[in-house]
Amino acid sequence: MIKVLTVDDSRTMRDMLRLALAGGGFTVIQAVDGEHGLEVLNESGADVIITDINMPKLDGFGFIERVREDAAYRATPILVLTTESDPAKKVRAREAGATGWIVKPFHPEKLLDVIRKVAA
Template identity: 50%
Template sequence: MSAQLLIVDDSTSMRQMVAFALTSGGFQVREAEDGQAALEIARTQRFDAVVTDVNMPRMDGISLIRELRQLPAYKFTPLLMLTTESGGDKKLEGKAAGATGWLVKPFDPEQLVATVRKVIG
């Protein structure tokens, strides 16, 4: 069975691009439009990895990562940030919240798939 991924981004087109890249890479993908929706989904379904944007309404990506790390099922799950934010401050904040890694938009689909494969192991 292929790995289950949760993609979180408030941009529909970005979610579609990420989902397309990852499904083409052989993953099963579920989408959420913001951190709040993602958290509700993650409470009822287990994912092998989460790829989240940082800047979103209702709940941003860093808060989402912090919340997910509180759930026993997500203590060790790879949580990747995919964002236009390349500043060191945000990276540190993401790391402190429990982010596994950081990818900058615009992303390279092959690199995204390779990174997800690597963190899932």
């Protein structure tokens, strides 16, 4: 079963992601910010990561960069899920190592399709 780590400081967004992903047959683990995301990733591992950009402690850009520093997660798909739509931020996320960019609010079925595609 595919394990998805979601990293978002919004409880509502984490709940929405958990419902959509679990409903799609994925195992879901969650973190409240980038620092916590690194801890959870080290403890539990993940096949796909979904992260927000704007978070306290360690933002999404820093989180992605830190994940990519670990050889075990260099090829793990990382999807950015954010309210941001600034092209410069998309470029920055891609340079940090993001695989894809999804703007909130997300459509659950489309998100599941993207995860299935990147996890294959």
